[in-house]
Amino acid sequence: MGVLDEGHVEVGFEQETLAIEEAVKVLLQGLGEDINGEGLSKTPARVAKALREGTRGYRQKAKDIVQGALFPEAGLNNGIGHAGGVGGLVIVRDLDLFSYCESCLLPFQVKCHVGYVPSGQCVVGLSKLSRVADVFAKRLQDPQRLADDVCSALNHGIKPAGVAVVLQCLHIHFPNLELGFLDSTHQEWVKVSVCSGKGLFENAKATIWSDFLSLLKFRGINVEKTCTRDSTGPCWCPSQSSSALIPCKIETVHQMVTAVTSILRSLGEDPLRKGLVGTPNRYVRWLLNFEKTNMELKLDGDVCGKMDPFQPNCNEEEMHSELNLAFWSQCEHHLLPFHGVVHIGYFCTKGTNPIAKSILQSIVHFYGFKLQVQERITRQVAETVSSLLGGDVIVVVEASHSCMVSRGIEKLGSNTATMALLGRFSTDDTAKTMFLQRIQNTPTS
Ligand SMILES: Nc1nc2c(ncn2[C@@H]2O[C@H](COP(=O)(O)OP(=O)(O)OP(=O)(O)O)[C@@H](O)[C@H]2O)c(=O)[nH]1
Numbered sequence: 180m181g182v183l184d185e186g187h188v189e190v191g192f193e194q195e196t197l198a199i200e201e202a203v204k205v206l207l208q209g210l211g212e213d214i215n216g217e218g219l220s221k222t223p224a225r226v227a228k229a230l231r232e233g234t235r236g237y238r239q240k241a242k243d244i245v246q247g248a249l250f251p252e253a254g255l256n257n258g259i260g261h262a263g264g265v266g267g268l269v270i271v272r273d274l275d276l277f278s279y280c281e282s283c284l285l286p287f288q289v290k291c292h293v294g295y296v297p298s299g300q301c302v303v304g305l306s307k308l309s310r311v312a313d314v315f316a317k318r319l320q321d322p323q324r325l326a327d328d329v330c331s332a333l334n335h336g337i338k339p340a341g342v343a344v345v346l347q348c349l350h351i352h353f354p355n356l357e358l359g360f361l362d363s364t365h366q367e368w369v370k371v372s373v374c375s376g377k378g379l380f381e382n383a384k385a386t387i388w389s390d391f392l393s394l395l396k397f398r399g400i401n402v403e404k405t406c407t408r409d410s411t412g413p414c415w416c417p418s419q420s421s422s423a424l425i426p427c428k429i430e431t432v433h434q435m436v437t438a439v440t441s442i443l444r445s446l447g448e449d450p451l452r453k454g455l456v457g458t459p460n461r462y463v464r465w466l467l468n469f470e471k472t473n474m475e476l477k478l479d480g481d482v483c484g485k486m487d488p489f490q491p492n493c494n495e496e497e498m499h500s501e502l503n504l505a506f507w508s509q510c511e512h513h514l515l516p517f518h519g520v521v522h523i524g525y526f527c528t529k530g531t532n533p534i535a536k537s538i539l540q541s542i543v544h545f546y547g548f549k550l551q552v553q554e555r556i557t558r559q560v561a562e563t564v565s566s567l568l569g570g571d572v573i574v575v576v577e578a579s580h581s582c583m584v585s586r587g588i589e590k591l592g593s594n595t596a597t598m599a600l601l602g603r604f605s606t607d608d609t610a611k612t613m614f615l616q617r618i619q620n621t622p623t624s
């Protein structure tokens with residue numbers, strides 16, 4: 180599908196959406212979930228709606244957007260460098276977009292900066308630069324191809340003396356599950372910057388690129404000029420590097436991979452195109468991290484034996500805490516990740532000693548890697564720690580929800596905190612305040 184061969188033929192929107200819902204049911208069953216269960220009955224419909232919204236760009240045509248918004252504007256004279264007509268650089272910076280990674284089907288964030296040099300004595304409506312960028316962001320994308328698509332479409336639509344696009348992309352970091360633990364020092368995002376240029380910007384060494392990058396610097400945006408990524412180079416998506424085997428019944432995996440392939444087709448994509456080969460497998464591998472495991476919380480070995488032997492026995496007045504324990508989870512409403520940190524505080528009864536950090540991380544890990552809601556994780560972690568220590572536990576969870584950032588309300592930077600108070604923490608404000616103060620005074624990892 181070329182950029183100018185824009186938009187897919189809209190074939191039976193409803194029937195395609197229903198097909199996606201059926202495929203999502205197969206995925207939920209593959210995870211061992213009851214699709215008629217309380218929190219999940221509407222999930223297939225929500226996920227289908229979210230995917231259709233997230234790939235609406237296939238049903239839109241960039242040229243329709245630009246055509247109606249080219250305004251005649253005389254330049255100072257016919258030389259390059261005078262605003263209006265044949266004139267100076269116009270750039271729109273810090274456009275927040277969200278796209279879907281074609282490699283793993285997870286949403287990624289985009290800071291988009293678009294610039295062009297008007298020609299033909301006319302300028303384009305500023306908002307249309309963002310609208311055109313959104314048409315191509317709302318597809319299954321790779322950063323470089325997204326930059327090239329937007330650049331080509333604007334070049335074709337506006338017929339400027341030159342057009343340039345710079346994208347700064349952020350992809351969720353994948354936990355290193357192969358090592359069987361969450362590195363709590365993990366960095367939150369995989370970052371990549373790409374650019375694309377046409378006309379005066381075709382040559383990456385053209386001085387007009389320096390003008391563009393200087394205007395970005397005014398906003399604290401520092402981008403390397405030569406940031407065109409070679410499509411044969413390593414893929415930016417972290418799912419490409421995790422080769423962990425999928426620990427699941429092979430026929431279940433096959434059914435799930437087939438279901439994801441049918442979702443790609445229902446979205447109007449070609450599962451056999453280069454960027455999508457392997458995507459169903461990668462997406463199923465990601466999903467199986469959240470398989471419903473009914474096993475009782477398996478704490479490696481006898482917890483008491485794992486209490487932290489290097490710490491003296493507790494005295495009842497001393498509060499212990501483990502802060503910024505990393506967690507990932509998957510929202511059961513949208514099958515989209517939410518991730519962040521868990522803070523745990525507790526008093527241990529006389530004669531016991533504090534729990535080792537690795538045990539607390541295992542507890543967080545166990546409840547995180549499920550289809551969840553944040554309030555439930557918070558409660559489950561608190562109840563489990565309380566069962567080990569006899570009662571006085573406080574848990575605070577802070578997380579960013581992809582379903583609130585990259586779709587629906589699209590509130591970039593929004594973050595949710597939940598708190599569970601057991602025993603003394605639910606009656607003694609001083610203890611609770613002391614713990615919250617400790618979090619406040621501890622920099623996140
Ligand atoms: N309380 C809670 N809500 C969550 C969590 N994760 C997702 N949600 C919410 O689940 C709700 C699902 O609402 P619905 O109206 O059924 O689905 P929707 O139309 O996709 O909702 P919007 O996100 O508002 O577009 C949304 O309001 C989400 O924000 C969570 O961990 N805790």
Ligand SMILES: [Zn+2]
Nearest residue numbers: 280282283416
């Ligand atoms: Zn990805």
